[in-house]
Amino acid sequence: KGERLKEYNIIYINGGNPFRLLYFMKKSGADLILRSLSKQNTILIGASAGAVILGPSIDVVQHFSPELNEIGLNDYTALSLTDIAIFPHYDREDVFKEDTGKSIEDRLSEFEEWNNISVTRLKDDQYILINR
Template sequence: MHLALLSNAETPNGKAAIGQLLSRCNLQSSAGAYIGSEPAPQEIFFTQTKNIYASIGYQLDLYLDFEDGFCIDVFHQALSKPFIHLSGGNTFRFLNAMNQRNVANALINYTAQGGLLIGVSAGAMLLTPSIITANLCGDPNDVGIENLQALNLTSFLFAPH
């Protein structure tokens, strides 16, 4: 299982951490997928993140989110990529949308089969047993989600920033 939990991918250290991890994983392709925490009509954050990956020699060539930008076929394409970037944003909203699409087990299986998940902020908290620490980052629970259980891919919680 390959995981990266980052507070910020835009810093020199964040970029270096992603670059080192990707370079050590013997990837079959340098192109990965981006899953946004919420819809981004102009894909501003996707474009910024694509530029980060390009600066370290990798690509993000597939975008989706679990709300308006969700398509099960595109999700399956994402699962065929060697790495998936889980964006930052509102952690409660991200978990709620992931649960509504019922894709948690697919992401867990993805990592069990050697796929790399790179979570930044909210995306990182999704990799832990629970997103209870999202309150510490100032995320409001506007979606009213009660079950804060996340992907449980780590044995620890994460509080970015």
């Protein structure tokens, strides 16, 4: 199944549930194929959850939206095609509401401090280009 990825020069990884996306990428072997293709002339595009899984982990998703982990994923290690941790939808307070009233920025700052990591914040109209 994942072998078909080798036929393409550009691969677009859409959003959705990051836990399910990561689980099925690993289960199908697509993660290994994408790692291999990333070292070639293949362009990988990740949107939303697709961008998050290209980084080192989806820990930030577990921090913000643990209810999405319907499949009980325990290993949040992502594809590590970049060492940049992405937080998409940074401008969408409506998506990431919390009972305590803390802003997305407040919660992201806490996450960064607790995990000793820097997270790149992307609004819905922004992107980041990484050349390797």
